[in-house]
Amino acid sequence: MKHLTALLKILSFLTLAFASVAAHAVDKKWTHVTIATEGEFRPWNFTKADGTLDGYEIDLIKYLCAHMKVECTTVVQSFDGMIPALNAGKFDAIISGMSATPKREEVIAFSESYGTTGQTFATLNSGALAQLPLKGEVFSLASDEAGAAEAVKKLAPMLKGKTIGVQGSSIAAAFLDKYLKDIATIQEYKTTEQHDLDLKAGRVDLIMASTAYLSTAAAKPGNEDMVLTGPRFQGGLLGRGSSVGLRKSDTELKARFNEAIASAKADGTIKALSDKWFGFDVTPR
Numbered sequence: 001m002k003h004l005t006a007l008l009k010i011l012s013f014l015t016l017a018f019a020s021v022a023a024h025a026v027d028k029k030w031t032h033v034t035i036a037t038e039g040e041f042r043p044w045n046f047t048k049a050d051g052t053l054d055g056y057e058i059d060l061i062k063y064l065c066a067h068m069k070v071e072c073t074t075v076v077q078s079f080d081g082m083i084p085a086l087n088a089g090k091f092d093a094i095i096s097g098m099s100a101t102p103k104r105e106e107v108i109a110f111s112e113s114y115g116t117t118g119q120t121f122a123t124l125n126s127g128a129l130a131q132l133p134l135k136g137e138v139f140s141l142a143s144d145e146a147g148a149a150e151a152v153k154k155l156a157p158m159l160k161g162k163t164i165g166v167q168g169s170s171i172a173a174a175f176l177d178k179y180l181k182d183i184a185t186i187q188e189y190k191t192t193e194q195h196d197l198d199l200k201a202g203r204v205d206l207i208m209a210s211t212a213y214l215s216t217a218a219a220k221p222g223n224e225d226m227v228l229t230g231p232r233f234q235g236g237l238l239g240r241g242s243s244v245g246l247r248k249s250d251t252e253l254k255a256r257f258n259e260a261i262a263s264a265k266a267d268g269t270i271k272a273l274s275d276k277w278f279g280f281d282v283t284p285r
Contacts, residue, residue, distance in 0.1 A: 030253055033070050034091040035061055036077040040191045043216045043277040044097035044115075044242070047076070056277035057095050057242075060114060063269050067260040078190065080169040083108055086245060092253065093246055097210065099171045099239030109248045111257040113241030114270060115282040117212040118234035119172045121164075124199065125227045129206050132158060132230035141236025151231050152179045159184045165195030165204035171238045172208040178237065192217070199226065212278045241284045 037057060039047040045055040053074060065072035074095075077085055082094050086108060100110035118138060123129040132155060139148040160183050166173045168188035176186045187204055189195040195207045196217055207214070211232055218226040244257045264270045265283060274282045 030068070030070055030256065032073070033065065033068075033093060033253070034073045034075060035093045035095050036075050036082055036085065036091045037061075037094075037096040038079045038082075038191075039076040040193055041079075041097045041213060042220075043212060044210075045095075056115070056273050056282075057097065059273050059276070060264065060270070061095055063264055064257065064260040067263055068256050070256075079167065080190065083245065087247060092250065093244050093257070095244055097213075097242050098245050099241060100243040100245075101171060101174070101237060101239035103174070103237070104239075104245070109246045109250070109254055111244035111246065111254055112261050113243045113284040114261050114264065115212075115274070116234065116241030116284050117210050117278070117282050118232040119175060119208060119238055120211045120214060120228055120232040121206050121208050121230040122199070122214045122218060122226055122228050123206045124225050126225060127205065129158060129162070130227050130229050134231040135229055137231045139231055139233050141233060141238055143235065145236060148233055148236075149179070151233075155230060156180075156183050159206070161185075162205040163187055163203070165189060165198055165207040167192045167195065167209065170209070172210075174237050175233060176208060196223070196226070212282065215278070 037045045037053065039045055039053055043055050045053060045057045048054050058074070061072060061074060075091055077091070079096060082096065082098070083104065085091065086094055098104070100113065104110070121132065134151055134154060137151070139151050141148050159180060163185040164176060164180065165187050166176055166189070168190060173186070173188060180186070189198070192209050192213060195204060198204045199207050200223070211228070214228055217223055218228060246254050246257070270283045271281055274280065
């Protein structure tokens with residue numbers, strides 16, 4: 001009987017302890033949020049010469065945190081390790097040009113989108129790939145995947161045997177793996193700037209990334225020979241646009257980010273930041 005009484009006391013204690021932990025998780029008051037960004041993905045986010053961060057998302061972070069009335073710290077994290085580090089508790093949110101895709105949503109949650117530009121290609125203006133067919137046309141993998149696949153078929157003859165550079169763990173890498181890995185050689189890089197350099201050096205024939213990133217990269221001094229080419233793809237495995245990445249358990253924080261993003265759309269902040277950093281509106285529709 002004594003053993004039974006002791007066991008019951010232990011079980012009662014554990015029940016109260018778990019209830020306390022659960023209540024703390026539910027009742028957590030978000031007064032400080034640590035946000036991870038890559039710091040190497042112009043114009044979404046980048047590191048200036050003095051070591052400070054700047055870009056569309058950095059400006060947006062300031063707005064979102066002020067709107068949510070929380071203190072925020074932004075830290076730099078390599079893109080390919082962001083999701084594991086988020087789930088390990090190293091920071092509370094990801095704001096780094098990360099598209100909400102079905103695959104990523106298996107392991108983390110996402111806010112509503114705060115920007116979308118689609119994915120396209122860039123090459124050197126002196127090469128044959130500068131004249132890829134369907135230049136500037138937009139194909140949705142969500143509403144017309146067959147049409148998008150047909151567009152890829154039109155590209156295939158010119159891409160056969162070529163080398164395409166792409167950032168590893170990116171949605172562009174997922175696109176290339178699904179649609180072009182049997183046609184071209186896919187070379188992955190840790191950052192987009194690395195594949196830009198290899199394109200200029202002639203080590204890859206083509207690169208794929210977000211339209212906004214490539215437009216900005218092509219406009220940088222020294223990149224005058226870089227041009228956008230071919231069609232633009234969006235939706236489906238490319239996701240529903242750049243969104244805040246969050247742990248699935250942090251439902252309150254997700255709701256607060258959603259409300260702040262909705263406000264940024266409604267009051268014209270996202271439109272104004274789009275014009276400032278991209279030169280066109282990236283507001284999700």
